[in-house]
Amino acid sequence: MDPSITPTSRTNRHLLVPLLLITALSLAVTQSLDSWIEMAERGRTDEVNDHINSIRQQYSGDAGLIYLSALLETDGDRAVGQYQTLCDKYPRNQYCPRAMLKLAEYYYVSGLYIKSGDWLKQYLRQTTNAADKKRALNLLRRSLTISGNADSVNYYLKLFGGSSADDHPETGSAEVPKTGAAKDEVTTPVGRGGYGVQVGLFGSLENAGKRLKLLQSSGYDGQIRITIKNGKAMHAVVIGNYATDVKAREISRQIKASLGLDSFVVKEE
Numbered sequence: 001m002d003p004s005i006t007p008t009s010r011t012n013r014h015l016l017v018p019l020l021l022i023t024a025l026s027l028a029v030t031q032s033l034d035s036w037i038e039m040a041e042r043g044r045t046d047e048v049n050d051h052i053n054s055i056r057q058q059y060s061g062d063a064g065l066i067y068l069s070a071l072l073e074t075d076g077d078r079a080v081g082q083y084q085t086l087c088d089k090y091p092r093n094q095y096c097p098r099a100m101l102k103l104a105e106y107y108y109v110s111g112l113y114i115k116s117g118d119w120l121k122q123y124l125r126q127t128t129n130a131a132d133k134k135r136a137l138n139l140l141r142r143s144l145t146i147s148g149n150a151d152s153v154n155y156y157l158k159l160f161g162g163s164s165a166d167d168h169p170e171t172g173s174a175e176v177p178k179t180g181a182a183k184d185e186v187t188t189p190v191g192r193g194g195y196g197v198q199v200g201l202f203g204s205l206e207n208a209g210k211r212l213k214l215l216q217s218s219g220y221d222g223q224i225r226i227t228i229k230n231g232k233a234m235h236a237v238v239i240g241n242y243a244t245d246v247k248a249r250e251i252s253r254q255i256k257a258s259l260g261l262d263s264f265v266v267k268e269e
Contacts, residue, residue: 033055036055040068041223043221044221046213055068063090064093064094066086067082067083067086067093067099069082070082070099076106079102080103083100084099087122097123097129100119101123104123104136108142113143113144116139117140120136121160124136124140124160125160137157140156141153141157194241194267196241196248197248197252197263197264197266198264199239200261201237202237203232203235204235207235208236218258218259220251221239222238222240223238223239249265252265
Protein backbone atom coordinates (compact mmCIF):
# COMPACT_ATOMS: atom_id res chain seq x y z
CA MET A 1 0.00 0.00 0.00
CA ASP A 2 1.21 3.47 -0.84
CA PRO A 3 2.07 5.07 2.54
CA SER A 4 1.10 8.48 1.13
CA ILE A 5 -2.52 7.35 0.90
CA THR A 6 -4.01 7.81 4.30
CA PRO A 7 -7.50 6.80 5.45
CA THR A 8 -8.43 10.49 5.32
CA SER A 9 -7.32 10.92 1.68
CA ARG A 10 -9.24 7.78 0.67
CA THR A 11 -12.34 9.14 2.35
CA ASN A 12 -11.96 12.48 0.60
CA ARG A 13 -11.74 10.78 -2.77
CA HIS A 14 -14.90 8.80 -2.05
CA LEU A 15 -16.67 12.01 -1.15
CA LEU A 16 -15.49 13.87 -4.27
CA VAL A 17 -17.76 12.16 -6.83
CA PRO A 18 -21.04 12.67 -4.95
CA LEU A 19 -19.95 16.22 -4.15
CA LEU A 20 -19.49 16.95 -7.86
CA LEU A 21 -22.90 15.47 -8.62
CA ILE A 22 -24.50 17.59 -5.91
CA THR A 23 -22.79 20.69 -7.31
CA ALA A 24 -24.08 19.96 -10.82
CA LEU A 25 -27.58 19.39 -9.51
CA SER A 26 -27.44 22.60 -7.49
CA LEU A 27 -26.46 24.59 -10.58
CA ALA A 28 -29.39 23.14 -12.50
CA VAL A 29 -31.79 23.97 -9.69
CA THR A 30 -30.64 27.60 -9.46
CA GLN A 31 -31.41 28.26 -13.14
CA SER A 32 -34.86 28.38 -14.68
CA LEU A 33 -35.77 26.34 -17.73
CA ASP A 34 -35.98 29.63 -19.65
CA SER A 35 -32.33 30.28 -18.79
CA TRP A 36 -31.21 26.88 -20.07
CA ILE A 37 -33.19 27.35 -23.27
CA GLU A 38 -31.69 30.78 -23.80
CA MET A 39 -28.20 29.31 -23.38
CA ALA A 40 -28.98 26.62 -25.97
CA GLU A 41 -30.38 29.18 -28.40
CA ARG A 42 -27.19 31.21 -28.06
CA GLY A 43 -25.10 28.20 -29.04
CA ARG A 44 -23.88 27.21 -25.57
CA THR A 45 -25.12 23.65 -25.99
CA ASP A 46 -22.12 21.98 -24.39
CA GLU A 47 -22.81 23.77 -21.10
CA VAL A 48 -26.46 22.73 -21.19
CA ASN A 49 -25.58 19.13 -22.08
CA ASP A 50 -23.27 18.98 -19.05
CA HIS A 51 -26.35 19.41 -16.83
CA ILE A 52 -29.05 17.84 -18.99
CA ASN A 53 -29.78 14.93 -16.63
CA SER A 54 -30.32 17.28 -13.69
CA ILE A 55 -32.44 19.58 -15.86
CA ARG A 56 -34.65 16.70 -16.96
CA GLN A 57 -35.03 15.57 -13.37
CA GLN A 58 -35.99 19.03 -12.15
CA TYR A 59 -38.39 19.85 -15.00
CA SER A 60 -39.82 16.39 -15.58
CA GLY A 61 -43.23 16.77 -17.20
CA ASP A 62 -42.59 20.31 -18.45
CA ALA A 63 -43.33 20.56 -22.18
CA GLY A 64 -40.49 23.06 -22.47
CA LEU A 65 -38.10 20.11 -22.17
CA ILE A 66 -39.22 18.98 -25.63
CA TYR A 67 -38.16 22.32 -27.06
CA LEU A 68 -34.85 22.23 -25.21
CA SER A 69 -34.17 18.69 -26.42
CA ALA A 70 -34.84 19.78 -30.00
CA LEU A 71 -32.37 22.65 -29.64
CA LEU A 72 -29.71 20.24 -28.40
CA GLU A 73 -30.41 17.62 -31.08
CA THR A 74 -27.71 17.42 -33.76
CA ASP A 75 -29.84 15.36 -36.16
CA GLY A 76 -32.04 17.79 -38.12
CA ASP A 77 -34.81 15.28 -38.85
CA ARG A 78 -35.08 14.25 -35.21
CA ALA A 79 -35.16 17.88 -34.10
CA VAL A 80 -38.00 18.54 -36.55
CA GLY A 81 -39.90 15.61 -35.06
CA GLN A 82 -39.53 17.06 -31.57
CA TYR A 83 -40.64 20.54 -32.64
CA GLN A 84 -43.64 18.93 -34.35
CA THR A 85 -44.48 16.91 -31.24
CA LEU A 86 -44.41 20.03 -29.07
CA CYS A 87 -46.80 21.88 -31.39
CA ASP A 88 -49.14 18.90 -31.78
CA LYS A 89 -49.39 17.97 -28.10
CA TYR A 90 -48.97 21.37 -26.45
CA PRO A 91 -50.25 24.02 -28.89
CA ARG A 92 -50.71 26.56 -26.08
CA ASN A 93 -47.25 26.11 -24.61
CA GLN A 94 -45.11 29.27 -24.54
CA TYR A 95 -42.39 27.57 -26.59
CA CYS A 96 -44.72 26.38 -29.35
CA PRO A 97 -44.45 29.59 -31.46
CA ARG A 98 -40.65 29.35 -31.37
CA ALA A 99 -40.89 25.71 -32.48
CA MET A 100 -43.17 26.77 -35.35
CA LEU A 101 -40.58 29.27 -36.55
CA LYS A 102 -37.85 26.63 -36.36
CA LEU A 103 -40.00 24.29 -38.46
CA ALA A 104 -40.69 27.02 -41.00
CA GLU A 105 -36.98 27.79 -41.36
CA TYR A 106 -36.12 24.11 -41.69
CA TYR A 107 -38.64 23.53 -44.48
CA TYR A 108 -37.58 26.71 -46.26
CA VAL A 109 -33.95 25.59 -46.27
CA SER A 110 -35.09 22.15 -47.50
CA GLY A 111 -36.87 23.76 -50.45
CA LEU A 112 -40.36 22.91 -49.16
CA TYR A 113 -41.66 26.46 -49.53
CA ILE A 114 -45.39 25.73 -49.30
CA LYS A 115 -44.90 23.76 -46.08
CA SER A 116 -42.66 26.53 -44.75
CA GLY A 117 -45.36 29.08 -45.56
CA ASP A 118 -48.00 27.06 -43.72
CA TRP A 119 -45.91 27.02 -40.54
CA LEU A 120 -45.12 30.73 -40.88
CA LYS A 121 -48.83 31.55 -41.06
CA GLN A 122 -49.45 29.55 -37.88
CA TYR A 123 -46.53 31.26 -36.20
CA LEU A 124 -47.66 34.76 -37.19
CA ARG A 125 -51.11 34.12 -35.70
CA GLN A 126 -49.51 33.50 -32.31
CA THR A 127 -46.32 35.51 -31.96
CA THR A 128 -46.05 38.76 -30.02
CA ASN A 129 -42.31 39.20 -30.66
CA ALA A 130 -41.88 42.19 -32.98
CA ALA A 131 -38.36 41.34 -34.18
CA ASP A 132 -39.18 37.70 -34.92
CA LYS A 133 -42.46 38.74 -36.56
CA LYS A 134 -40.60 40.94 -39.04
CA ARG A 135 -38.23 38.10 -39.78
CA ALA A 136 -41.15 35.67 -40.29
CA LEU A 137 -42.98 38.10 -42.59
CA ASN A 138 -39.89 38.43 -44.78
CA LEU A 139 -39.56 34.65 -44.96
CA LEU A 140 -43.28 34.24 -45.73
CA ARG A 141 -43.02 36.77 -48.53
CA ARG A 142 -40.16 34.81 -50.08
CA SER A 143 -41.86 31.43 -49.58
CA LEU A 144 -45.07 32.59 -51.26
CA THR A 145 -43.22 34.16 -54.17
CA ILE A 146 -40.92 31.20 -54.80
CA SER A 147 -43.83 28.72 -54.61
CA GLY A 148 -45.77 30.66 -57.27
CA ASN A 149 -48.19 32.42 -54.93
CA ALA A 150 -46.90 35.96 -55.33
CA ASP A 151 -50.43 37.24 -55.91
CA SER A 152 -51.32 36.40 -52.29
CA VAL A 153 -48.32 38.17 -50.73
CA ASN A 154 -50.11 41.49 -50.14
CA TYR A 155 -53.10 39.71 -48.58
CA TYR A 156 -51.00 37.91 -45.98
CA LEU A 157 -48.77 40.89 -45.27
CA LYS A 158 -51.87 42.99 -44.58
CA LEU A 159 -53.45 40.17 -42.54
CA PHE A 160 -50.42 39.87 -40.27
CA GLY A 161 -49.60 43.57 -40.08
CA GLY A 162 -46.66 43.72 -42.47
CA SER A 163 -45.88 46.27 -45.17
CA SER A 164 -47.15 45.90 -48.71
CA ALA A 165 -45.19 43.83 -51.20
CA ASP A 166 -44.95 47.05 -53.23
CA ASP A 167 -42.45 48.20 -50.59
CA HIS A 168 -40.27 45.21 -51.46
CA PRO A 169 -39.35 45.35 -55.17
CA GLU A 170 -37.51 42.04 -54.98
CA THR A 171 -40.73 40.14 -54.26
CA GLY A 172 -41.83 39.99 -57.83
CA SER A 173 -38.54 38.63 -59.09
CA ALA A 174 -37.64 36.14 -56.38
CA GLU A 175 -36.28 32.83 -57.63
CA VAL A 176 -35.64 29.45 -56.12
CA PRO A 177 -31.97 29.40 -55.06
CA LYS A 178 -29.91 27.47 -57.63
CA THR A 179 -26.36 26.18 -57.77
CA GLY A 180 -24.12 28.99 -58.94
CA ALA A 181 -26.51 31.69 -57.74
CA ALA A 182 -24.84 35.06 -57.47
CA LYS A 183 -26.22 35.95 -54.06
CA ASP A 184 -26.52 34.01 -50.83
CA GLU A 185 -29.68 34.25 -48.83
CA VAL A 186 -29.55 34.20 -45.04
CA THR A 187 -32.67 32.63 -43.57
CA THR A 188 -32.02 33.42 -39.92
CA PRO A 189 -31.05 36.80 -38.45
CA VAL A 190 -27.80 37.94 -36.94
CA GLY A 191 -29.46 39.33 -33.86
CA ARG A 192 -32.29 41.62 -32.88
CA GLY A 193 -31.48 44.81 -34.71
CA GLY A 194 -27.72 44.80 -34.18
CA TYR A 195 -24.51 43.74 -35.87
CA GLY A 196 -22.72 40.43 -35.67
CA VAL A 197 -19.40 39.05 -36.88
CA GLN A 198 -19.47 35.97 -39.10
CA VAL A 199 -16.41 33.81 -38.50
CA GLY A 200 -16.80 30.92 -40.90
CA LEU A 201 -19.36 29.13 -43.07
CA PHE A 202 -19.48 25.30 -42.99
CA GLY A 203 -21.40 22.56 -44.72
CA SER A 204 -20.97 20.39 -41.63
CA LEU A 205 -22.73 21.25 -38.37
CA GLU A 206 -19.93 19.45 -36.52
CA ASN A 207 -17.24 21.68 -38.05
CA ALA A 208 -19.29 24.77 -37.32
CA GLY A 209 -19.58 23.59 -33.72
CA LYS A 210 -15.81 23.23 -33.46
CA ARG A 211 -15.31 26.78 -34.71
CA LEU A 212 -17.90 28.10 -32.26
CA LYS A 213 -16.25 26.22 -29.39
CA LEU A 214 -12.88 27.76 -30.31
CA LEU A 215 -14.38 31.24 -30.23
CA GLN A 216 -16.18 30.58 -26.94
CA SER A 217 -12.95 29.36 -25.37
CA SER A 218 -11.50 32.77 -26.23
CA GLY A 219 -14.38 34.61 -24.56
CA TYR A 220 -16.67 35.26 -27.54
CA ASP A 221 -20.36 34.39 -27.32
CA GLY A 222 -22.11 33.32 -30.51
CA GLN A 223 -24.30 30.82 -32.29
CA ILE A 224 -24.69 28.78 -35.46
CA ARG A 225 -27.18 30.04 -38.04
CA ILE A 226 -28.62 28.38 -41.13
CA THR A 227 -27.61 29.97 -44.44
CA ILE A 228 -28.31 29.12 -48.08
CA LYS A 229 -25.21 29.08 -50.29
CA ASN A 230 -25.57 27.98 -53.91
CA GLY A 231 -28.84 26.28 -53.05
CA LYS A 232 -27.30 24.23 -50.23
CA ALA A 233 -27.87 24.49 -46.48
CA MET A 234 -24.76 25.81 -44.76
CA HIS A 235 -23.92 26.68 -41.14
CA ALA A 236 -22.69 30.19 -40.41
CA VAL A 237 -20.87 30.87 -37.14
CA VAL A 238 -21.88 34.34 -35.94
CA ILE A 239 -20.76 35.98 -32.72
CA GLY A 240 -22.10 38.95 -30.85
CA ASN A 241 -25.01 41.33 -31.25
CA TYR A 242 -23.30 44.72 -31.19
CA ALA A 243 -25.07 48.06 -31.23
CA THR A 244 -22.88 49.55 -33.98
CA ASP A 245 -20.94 48.31 -36.98
CA VAL A 246 -17.91 50.17 -35.60
CA LYS A 247 -17.87 47.89 -32.56
CA ALA A 248 -18.42 44.81 -34.72
CA ARG A 249 -15.48 45.74 -36.97
CA GLU A 250 -13.32 46.21 -33.88
CA ILE A 251 -14.22 42.69 -32.73
CA SER A 252 -13.47 41.36 -36.21
CA ARG A 253 -9.96 42.86 -36.03
CA GLN A 254 -9.44 41.40 -32.55
CA ILE A 255 -10.37 37.91 -33.80
CA LYS A 256 -7.91 38.22 -36.67
CA ALA A 257 -5.13 39.39 -34.34
CA SER A 258 -5.70 36.81 -31.61
CA LEU A 259 -6.89 33.74 -33.54
CA GLY A 260 -5.80 34.45 -37.12
CA LEU A 261 -9.35 33.92 -38.39
CA ASP A 262 -10.91 35.98 -41.17
CA SER A 263 -14.38 37.39 -40.53
CA PHE A 264 -16.79 40.06 -41.66
CA VAL A 265 -19.62 42.15 -40.22
CA VAL A 266 -23.23 41.12 -40.89
CA LYS A 267 -26.46 42.94 -40.11
CA GLU A 268 -30.02 41.75 -39.62
CA GLU A 269 -32.45 42.70 -42.38
